[in-house]
Amino acid sequence: MHLKLGKSDKKIEAEKQCQPLKYAADIEDALDATGFGKYNFGLLLVCSWTLQAMGMDLFGTSFVVAAAVCDLALSMQQRALLTATPLIGVVLGAQLWGYVSDTKGRRLTLMLSMSVGFVFAALSSFAPNWEIMALLKLASSTFTSASNSGAYTLLGESCSQRARGRSMLLCTCALMCSQATVAVIAYPILPLSFAYPIDFLGISYRPWRLLALVMAIPCLATACLLHFFHESPKFLLSRGQHEKALEVLKKIYACNTGKSPENFPVKKLIDDSEEATCEESMLKAMWQQTTALFRPPLLKVTLKLFYLVTIVYMTGSGFILWLPYIMNNLFSVLESGGGSGMNLCTVLRHSIDSAVVVGNGTVIQEVCNDTIQETTLLSAMSYGALASSANLVLSLTCGSRKRLAMLFIIVLSALAAVLLNVVAVPIAGGIFFFIFLLCALSMGILSVYFVELYPTSLRGMASCLSVMLGRSSAFLGVNAIGALISANVRATFYAWSVLLMSAAVLAWYLPKDKKLNQ
Template structure:
């Protein structure tokens, strides 16, 4: 059940991220967006994720994984629902930023939460299963897009309020986060976190509950009756004690905020102590590299597919490469706008291609689930980043829509292996007292990479398409080589 709930939360985050890139071709007409504005819209989500990941992630080490995970999922859901009602680009941009606050917080918390319930021999498989739900979310959002976005349901009220199919699509994509947040209210807190907080009785109760669910026996039959403290267990600061003694609500609230902030900063600094500094720095670079490449390219795939389908329908005998097509569409003033298309701005074949690319990682996900604990995290991370970096070079040279689709499928599939391995390493390289903070900080680097990737693609995709492709390839290959400096954590108990 823990793995399933973690997977559902992960799938809901994937839907919230990919839905934006899928709806861009449709929303560009209602919101009058240029390529640069589309790039900033994608990037704004990651700005929110960067802030939210650090805030929620560090608070997860202070107040608990479960509580912060619930808050972040609900923030994501509410902002997603409200964004469907925004009539102007600026309001839509703000709501997507707030949605990013929620997505950014739930991602590190999911991995910390799920990993702390797993025994060493099964942890890699369990985390790979949770990671595979990202593909499930991608497939679901692509399928929903194919069913909803082509609907002709544009309506405008007398007050000027418009509602079209892509807004309904946004509402549907926000529902999984809402459901996940509500369901998490019935889940237990991480027993390792409870031990770290000197709450042994509660931790024992959680373990007894798990024992009863797994075996069908009574909770009182659980063979362990006492738990010992974890190293680095909670030490109450004087500020929090003073706040707790105060009868003034404002003083107590300020003391709580000050204490949480102090602990967050202290835990962040601890990531750069000599014993784990190298792992932290290597993970920071790898997260930046893989996020720049994957999100920079992946979130533009629906837009690129849409441009390709429009181009090849007008030039059926052309053998132009992706960059030739994209630069032509970006620079040509003679081509009609997609908004003038009688069938709508979104090509159905482009949505089908997005669905196919979303399904492509299935074999890679199955391989990591079965062999993550056998072949090791480093094997999958290095292999994935080297192969995905090499595949990007190929995108520039292919000359047909089918070739572009096949290479895009390959890029998505091999990138998946890297993310699955990175999710395992990110949780296992750090002690329990720093785990949520470590995930938040390293994923903050990933958000910076994703922001840079989307902005770079937005500014250069219409003019110098080869430049962002080259940057992606170099970063991915460099990240794969730097992964060789990380230890392998397969079957190692969490500290």
């Protein structure tokens, strides 16, 4: 005798046949089973905003410094040092946050660091002199720098392998346009003319201070938004918390599909011995995590990636902090009716020479100018739109061609550095400078390599050490650029084109994409 199945029973039976239960699966198969939906899109947005908040804290300082140059009585060297100070914070905090991220969790790391970073960034708007402002920016960037490891790693470990590379490249769009976002915020703020005296601090609260305060708000906002998301299931599994990892996967599945968490096809996670960790002293664990990157089989990969990080960050992060200065000088010359027959380097040389006055034939004084041209802010917005659009196209097209995409970007940047020296049209020089800065697009591709080529237990440390190296290079680059531009603008860009070509040669020897996918 056969029992007839009702409609609901038939539906359940059909679903079982279409989607058999995977009672045991490894973490990658389990992530594939969660799909890609609302949870992943939401996490992508929050991680993107977290990186943008960090980028505003790091790169937005260049606009604040440009507008504060007279109030804080900054010389050219002090201006370069104050602009680059946030990069030191990244260096100081990178290894510590890598350890915290790998041992305490990606989500907790981000929530703590962004909250405290907000406090110091907000206080910097009340700094009475450039030394105190530098210390406060150093503290804020030390905390917000945790985004370099936490945001990318949390996002990459919470989505399937198929969508991972594309998601992380999309996440980089927000970082790429962080300076443009500051320009958008600065556009209505900096032209204001208010000045409120704060006697006990000995300062006059002017628009550039308000800009510094507004730039800090995204840090607090993203820390609050992270409360609505879960810890990385890969991290939980690596810490031996199998049940918690499975619960997180079920919740991601339910959010993405709209189905009950109990319908999640994976009922047990298979442990991977590579992910197993043990509790050790902090210093010993940090040392072991660091040295593991410089021993076979990871040594060759680490050296290649770290060299590329050095060159890319020196170029992308180094010159981007000089964008307001370079574009402001360019448009100042053009608006004064000059610049005919000049390339960008000649324009900069002319601006530097005209920024001093000679007294009695011997005393040279720099002319203080804290006016930021409207066209400078618009150009920063344009660059942000260009970089974000290019990164969006990159994320949609180069998922399986990361190595070739990196080669193309670096070579194109090197050629632009040569052309802005050669083409005697000021506006063309500005365009070539934008293309030269697009070298920063390689940062997103490098972050994908750091997720793919390192095990979970070392991924946070590898990412943080790479950023520590990159920001150290950027700090040296920013200060070197200031000195080199004053000495010989033309030689500066030619030297950078040679460095970029050396990076392109090394990028050719990265693991091929097909091997990575296998």
